[in-house]
Amino acid sequence: MEIVKCKKLTKSYQHFNVLNQVSLTITENKIVGLVGRNGAGKTTLMKIIAGLTRATSGEIEVFSKNPFNSLLVSANSLYLDDRMDFPGSLTLAEILKEAKRFYSNWDHELAFRLFDYFGFENSQFHQSLSKGKESVFNAIIGIASRCALTIFDEPATGMDAAARKDFYRALLKDYLAYPRTIIISNHHFEEMEDLIEEVILLHKGEVYLQQSVEELKESWIRLQGSRNVVNAWLAGKRVLEERQVLEETYAVAENTYSDEEMISMKREGIKVSPVSASEILLYLTKDEKGGVDDVLNGDAPQ
Numbered sequence: 001m002e003i004v005k006c007k008k009l010t011k012s013y014q015h016f017n018v019l020n021q022v023s024l025t026i027t028e029n030k031i032v033g034l035v036g037r038n039g040a041g042k043t044t045l046m047k048i049i050a051g052l053t054r055a056t057s058g059e060i061e062v063f064s065k066n067p068f069n070s071l072l073v074s075a076n077s078l079y080l081d082d083r084m085d086f087p088g089s090l091t092l093a094e095i096l097k098e099a100k101r102f103y104s105n106w107d108h109e110l111a112f113r114l115f116d117y118f119g120f121e122n123s124q125f126h127q128s129l130s131k132g133k134e135s136v137f138n139a140i141i142g143i144a145s146r147c148a149l150t151i152f153d154e155p156a157t158g159m160d161a162a163a164r165k166d167f168y169r170a171l172l173k174d175y176l177a178y179p180r181t182i183i184i185s186n187h188h189f190e191e192m193e194d195l196i197e198e199v200i201l202l203h204k205g206e207v208y209l210q211q212s213v214e215e216l217k218e219s220w221i222r223l224q225g226s227r228n229v230v231n232a233w234l235a236g237k238r239v240l241e242e243r244q245v246l247e248e249t250y251a252v253a254e255n256t257y258s259d260e261e262m263i264s265m266k267r268e269g270i271k272v273s274p275v276s277a278s279e280i281l282l283y284l285t286k287d288e289k290g291g292v293d294d295v296l297n298g299d300a301p302q
């Protein structure tokens with residue numbers, strides 16, 4: 001079943017398209033990673049999906065309805081970011097009790113187990129939490145609500161390494177027991193690579209790719225070997241990254257090699273190895289302008 005369907009979705013601010021003709025479909029019961037550089041349009045897209053912002057043009061359906069001001073969508077979805085606003089008069093325990101009234105699939109026992117595990121006190125107030133603890137508390141709400149569509153916008157902001165690991169583990173475990181559709185944006189893809197089934201890469205407001213993580217990893221390959229031999233195998237291929245270390249060339253190239261070619265390559269002394277999805281995404285979105293070193297060296301941008 002399709003949970004989210006966008007067709008030629010555009011969002012403009014002052015005549016600038018921050019989302020440009022975005023078409024995509026997200027089917028039910030999967031964890032989707034929404035990635036892209038700063039300003040790529042991730043938050044804007046997630047807010048449109050959650051019905052919090054209206055698109056300028058194009059079509060969007062969430063649970064087969066236009067999400068903007070839709071009761072059906074707001075009853076079945078939850079958008080969480082680091083700007084969550086809770087009533088200042090409620091303690092954390094009271095907020096969880098309110099959440100129980102609001103979300104039909106809410107697991108109160110799980111919420112309080114996580115609450116205790118992460119060391120929260122019933123009488124604490126949200127506004128008195130540290131940045132990382134605020135994110136952990138929001139994440140508890142995101143997990144325990146078990147909304148049919150849960151959208152986490154940079155959920156791990158400020159969390160320490162242990163809390164981030166625990167959060168992703170808890171989310172995965174709960175998702176496996178109670179599958180639902182989850183969209184997560186996070187600049188540290190490597191932290192959630194094991195969790196994500198499908199990745200949507202936004203680049204400058206456009207969908208650059210939408211693929212399963214498996215497909216993405218199979219599409220690229222790392223070659224390592226002596227310069228001339230590697231270069232001969234790179235001819236005519238799309239190359240994401242190429243580095244020279246002494247006499248060795250390291251390259252990440254599109255993997256369109258046949259089995260026979262792979263065997264020949266290895267026979268010629270080339271080491272072939274897989275590339276992580278986070279590395280591929282980094283290479284795909286790196287700036288065309290040259291590196292930050294050029295800026296620090298005072299070189300003019302190209």
Ligand SMILES: Nc1ncnc2c1ncn2[C@@H]1O[C@H](COP(=O)(O)OP(=O)(O)OP(=O)(O)O)[C@@H](O)[C@H]1O
Nearest residue numbers: 013014018036037038039040041042043044045187
């Ligand atoms: N209310 C607004 N008015 C004008 N421009 C906006 C507004 N909201 C977002 N933008 C612009 O839209 C673009 C996309 O912003 P968005 O927050 O969606 O990006 P993002 O991919 O989530 O970025 P980040 O990774 O930095 O959080 C940015 O250039 C931003 O400045």
